[in-house]
Amino acid sequence: MGVPQFTDIISLSNAEISEAIIETENQLFNLRFKKATRQNFKSHEIKFAKCRLAQLKTLLTSRLQDLEQKEELTT
Numbered sequence: 001m002g003v004p005q006f007t008d009i010i011s012l013s014n015a016e017i018s019e020a021i022i023e024t025e026n027q028l029f030n031l032r033f034k035k036a037t038r039q040n041f042k043s044h045e046i047k048f049a050k051c052r053l054a055q056l057k058t059l060l061t062s063r064l065q066d067l068e069q070k071e072e073l074t075t
Contacts, residue, residue: 006055006059009052009055009056009059010059014060014063014064017056017059017060018060020052020056021053021056021057021060024052024053024056025053027045027049028046028050028053031045031046031049
């Protein structure tokens with residue numbers, strides 16, 4: 001498993017992206033908790049979770065901006 005690819009999430013719907021954001025935030029929280037309590041974990045997973053979270057939020061934001069622009073044009 002490498003760094004998550006942006007092309008993998010483009011096909012998701014907005015609802016699926018929102019669910020994935022919540023899931024990734026929970027995963028990131030758990031990884032940080034494991035780090036703080038000195039439990040075994042793979043340190044690169046924090047980097048991957050942050051990257052995926054940023055990708056999901058970027059895609060959702062751009063889609064919402066596109067919807068706002070379309071609404072402005074129709075009114």
